[in-house]
Amino acid sequence: VPETFAGKIEFRDVHFAYPTRSDITILKGVSFTIHPGESVALVGHSGSGKSTCVALLQRLYAPDRGVVLLDDVPIERYDALWLRQRIGTVPQDTVLFNMSVEENIKLGRPEATTAEVIAAARLADAYNFIIALPSGFQTLLGHGGINLSGGQKQRLNVARAILKNPSLLILDEFSSALDNPSEAALASALSTMMQGRTTVSVAHRLGALAHVDKLIVFSKGRIAEKGTYQDLVDRGGEFAKLTNSFGRTDTFYGRTESGFGRTETWIPRAESEDAFTWNSRNSVGPSTMTADSAAALDDVCEFERPWTTGSTVEKTVTLEARNLGALVEQCTDAAHCFHQLAALPDVQSCPSLRAQIMAMANRFDAHNAKWTAELDVPPVPKRAATF
Numbered sequence: 001v002p003e004t005f006a007g008k009i010e011f012r013d014v015h016f017a018y019p020t021r022s023d024i025t026i027l028k029g030v031s032f033t034i035h036p037g038e039s040v041a042l043v044g045h046s047g048s049g050k051s052t053c054v055a056l057l058q059r060l061y062a063p064d065r066g067v068v069l070l071d072d073v074p075i076e077r078y079d080a081l082w083l084r085q086r087i088g089t090v091p092q093d094t095v096l097f098n099m100s101v102e103e104n105i106k107l108g109r110p111e112a113t114t115a116e117v118i119a120a121a122r123l124a125d126a127y128n129f130i131i132a133l134p135s136g137f138q139t140l141l142g143h144g145g146i147n148l149s150g151g152q153k154q155r156l157n158v159a160r161a162i163l164k165n166p167s168l169l170i171l172d173e174f175s176s177a178l179d180n181p182s183e184a185a186l187a188s189a190l191s192t193m194m195q196g197r198t199t200v201s202v203a204h205r206l207g208a209l210a211h212v213d214k215l216i217v218f219s220k221g222r223i224a225e226k227g228t229y230q231d232l233v234d235r236g237g238e239f240a241k242l243t244n245s246f247g248r249t250d251t252f253y254g255r256t257e258s259g260f261g262r263t264e265t266w267i268p269r270a271e272s273e274d275a276f277t278w279n280s281r282n283s284v285g286p287s288t289m290t291a292d293s294a295a296a297l298d299d300v301c302e303f304e305r306p307w308t309t310g311s312t313v314e315k316t317v318t319l320e321a322r323n324l325g326a327l328v329e330q331c332t333d334a335a336h337c338f339h340q341l342a343a344l345p346d347v348q349s350c351p352s353l354r355a356q357i358m359a360m361a362n363r364f365d366a367h368n369a370k371w372t373a374e375l376d377v378p379p380v381p382k383r384a385a386t387f
Contacts, residue, residue: 005086005167006071007198009034009057014066016052026052028221029066039199039211043242044218050202054170057200058087088166092173094153101130102137104156108164120163123193126155162193169194171201187211215239
């Protein structure tokens, strides 16, 4: 247990396969160094090894070969509890408990004062929606924060990390459930928090790369290239190919966003400003999944119902199950779709309808938890589901 932790990270020829599938090597000789106070984004297609590196940094697993060093000391020599107290993580999937908003945020630092909790909420762009809740910071959230949208949950997650004031900050697709304005507000808050602090980001969206010093590009378990954003674009290599799928255009009521292997389109319809169709489609390569997962996908895709209240509200989600990573991303998008639908004023005015929509979002989350553990099994045909 050292007295200080500067925040230097080094992966030295790291090889790793998950214990449940030891025949599939995820990391294949990965080596890189992140200096104290440096912000680095790990980018690449789904399944390329980015999140696995983050798991190794938190000592959730140990490398099969090679070594992970923190401040030039092998990570296994650190006390695990001491280490995790100095790491702040903003994961893609937010964990909230059946307690008040303030208590959920204080999980980052239980001894924090109410004033510190409020300050963290302001930095995370969460204060305004919190005080609009029935009891403000004392509102009971319910298991999993079922009464909150995906973006609101993520802001609480960021507030928790800000309150913790960690030496090492890990951002694992933190903006995946946020719209553009919320992403920009959080990125601004996090850029202040990142100053002088080692930060590792796993990114699929262009906005998440705005404040990093360096990018590390992964491809099939190896590092393809490293450098600044502009250097990598100018180089015309793997990252430049990935950015070809990026591109963001905004219109008055519609927009298109693209990420690595993902395209999202919001299309306005003439009959109402509140009417739009949402499509998400992945373009990653083929892989497989288990029969149980196939049945679960069938179960999801068979669910079809127009959600209509007052003004026309309809969302269409196209699921292309080309690989397991793609399926997880698509269902995450579907959950995001339901969270955004639940936030619409017409839906909020109908509690029973909102409860059904939130139940579907939770249903997708449950499928994701199962699917993320499965690999290399019979393929599932493409299916389309309309919600």
